[in-house]
Structures are given as structure tokens and as C-alpha cells.
Amino acid sequence: MSQVRFGPVTFDAGLVIFDKDGTLFPFHALWQPVYLRAVAGLVAQVENPEQVAAELHRTLGYDPATERFAGQGPFASAANDVVAILMAGVLYRHGKPQRSWDAALRLVQEQAAPILAAPAADAPLAATDLERLFTDLRNAGVRIAVLTSDEAATTRRMLQASRVAHLVDMVVAADDGHPHKPAPEAVWHICATLQVPPPHTALVGDTVTDLRTGEAAGVGLRVAVLTGPSAHEELA
Template identity: 25%
Template sequence: MTTTGGRPWAGAVLFDWDGTLVDSRQALLAAWHDVTSRVLGRAWPVEEDDIGVVLSRRGTEVFPSLSDDPAVVQALADAFTPAYERHAAEGVRPFPGAVDLLEELNGRAVAVGVVTSKARARYTADAVRGRMNHLIAAATCAEDVIRGKPDPQAALSVLEQLGVPADRAVMVGDTVVDIRTGRAAGIRSIGVTWGSTPAGPLVEAGADAVVETFDELRAALSTGPLAP
């Protein structure tokens, strides 16, 4: 575990979804490739920078960047959820250790929230499929906010639903966007390296700690002056 300063935390833990609690990378990329091949005639994204965009931003923000034609943008949006569900049904599961950690947090009366750029229909299906929905007290999804991550609106909305102040919470995520979201909301943050981003960029983005395993994450959430 790499610690970059600041004190530990507890009270509420706000998790990113894709790449943090659930392993959905392949299903997401397969859905993007299916939809763009059908609508645009070419598979996208291919380059790592573009892959990083689709793994951390709302589809409603990405679709318009692919075409100036509103009909094409709408076609991409309409086709995406069915394409994702075809791949997710077989390929999206919680990371090993994720469910155990959520159960432990619930048992310790630590509020659990999700801050995701995913549409609610896709998030809900993932949560039910992974048997995690009953462990999450509040979730803010793509269509619930005007401005997506890294704007703090979604994270602050979850905190309001949970009734927990920012200084008693931590944001956990696998991308630079997640860390920036936490910082913008005044929430301490932990970066995880099992998703899409190595430790270096997460530290540079301002993560208070970076962990490599769920055991390290559990330890970070269990110690220090803000622990329950």
C-alpha cells in the first residue's frame, strides 16, 4: 500500500463501480465495439487513451464526440444498453473480495454508496447479478446528475442520501477521474490498482492512499482516527 499523507477515515465509503467493485472492462469494451461497428462502421475505442475515456465517462458525454449527426448519436445511445447486457450477462462479476468487504462494512455500520458514470439500468442489473444490491445504501448514476465525474455533484448527492459529511467519508476508485471527484467534493480518496490505472497516476492525481488488494483496502479503512 502506498500512503501519500492525511489521516485514515470511516463513516461512509463511496465506491466507483466499474473497475473498482465489478470487473466489467471486457463487457464494456465489447459493447462499445459492437455498437460502433454497427452504427459507425468501425470499432471504437482502440487506443488506450480512448479506452480510458469510455471507462471513466458517461456515455451521454462520449456519444456526441463520435458524430455531429444527432440521429447517429441517438442510435449509439439506443443500442448501447442491449449490447452491454448481452456481454455482461456472462462476463460481469464482482472482483474477488468485493462482496466480503461490503458485508464487513455493513456489519460495522459504515454506510456504503456508489458513484458511477454508468446508466442506472446497467448498474442495477450488475448489482443484482453480483448479489450486491442489498449491501449498497445509495447510488448516484449517470442520469441522476447534470454534470458527471470529476464534477463533485454525484459524490455530494450520495453523501446527502447517506447523511454523512464529507470529512467522515472516503472515495474509492480505479481512475484518475475518481480521485479528482473525491478531491473536488472534499472527500479523502483511495486509488485501487486492480482496475484500469497503475499507482503512479493515482498518486499524482492526489489520492491519499493507493492499494493493490482488497486486504490492503480493508486495512486502510479499518485504522486511524476516523475508523469506527
């Protein structure tokens, strides 16, 4: 274990688990253009595009007036498979002409899911100097993991493009078979695999869901950052 400073707090850490989007990479810069492309692809297939776009924004927690996502909204917190189900629900309820549920879901899988699965993974804009941060942690003997609601392949591409993949001990993603956040099982799996108990683990995230995940898992320190969609008062 090593004494690691997180702002004013010093913590005896053996492992730091980072969320990805909104924590390692600024959320809006990465996901807003992806989201808008996915919505555009869907509304191009309906006769009432303005209504469907408005319902998609409302359902997924996006405010077009401020161009911000709600910190506790589905798009900011849920895995892509959940987002796809919500999108299909909007198409089923509001899209014209009326589609069956299977047809609505198929349209999302064809038009939106490929876009959501492939953000700018090859040239991500990091929230900080990840190579320096991760190198400092590794030099202090601290293990590093990434726990994300994104897919594993995309996550690894982003880490590779940021030149830090070799510094990360473990990646657990939404398609790895563990219950999604805020369930604690993925954290416990990381801790068991890397042989660091939760009380000596810090979890760093940008949403209330991340913090609840850490609380449920019993980690020793939960760290909130403001590079995601959540406001300070939501995370306090």
C-alpha cells in the same frame, strides 16, 4: 464511525463510496467486448469501415494493438451520453456517405447506444469478493454507496446479480440528474442523504477522474485501485 483499513492506511470512516466499472468490476473484461460490438455495429453502416473504426478508437481512447483503453480517455471516464456524442461526431466527420449531424446521431442511438446501455449486467465478473467486503463494512457500521458514470438500471442489475444490492445504501448514476464526475455534487448528495460528512467519507475509484471527484468534494480519503484502465503512475 469505524476504523477501517485501506492497505496501510487506517481511516475513521462512516461511509465508503465506490465507483463501479474498473473498481467493483474489472473494466476491460466488462467493457472491451461491449465497445467492440458497438463499433462493429456502426462501421457496418458506412462505406469506409476501417477508417471510421480507427477514428472511433482514436477519439474514445482505445488502442487496438494493446486492447486497452486509456485511463484518462473518454470511454473510460465519460458517461454513455457523452460517448454517444463523440461517436456521432466521428460519423459526421469521417463516415461515407456524408451524413447530416442528426442522421449521424440517430445512427449511434440506433446501433451503438443500446449495446453500451446493456453490458453483461446479468453475470458480471467482480473484482473481488464483494459480498464479503460489503458485509464486513456493514458489520462495522459503515454505510456503502455506488457512484457511477453508467446508467442506474444497469448498475442495480449488476449489484443484484452479484448478490450485494441489499448491502448498498445508495446508488447514484449518470442518469440521476447530478453533474457528472469530476463535479462534487453527487458526492455531496450521497453524504447529505446518508448523513455522513465528507471528511468521514472514503471514495474508491480506478481513474484520475474518480480521484479528482473526491478531492473536489473534500472527502477524507481517496483510494485508487488498479482494476481499471489507469496505470499506477497515473493514479499516484
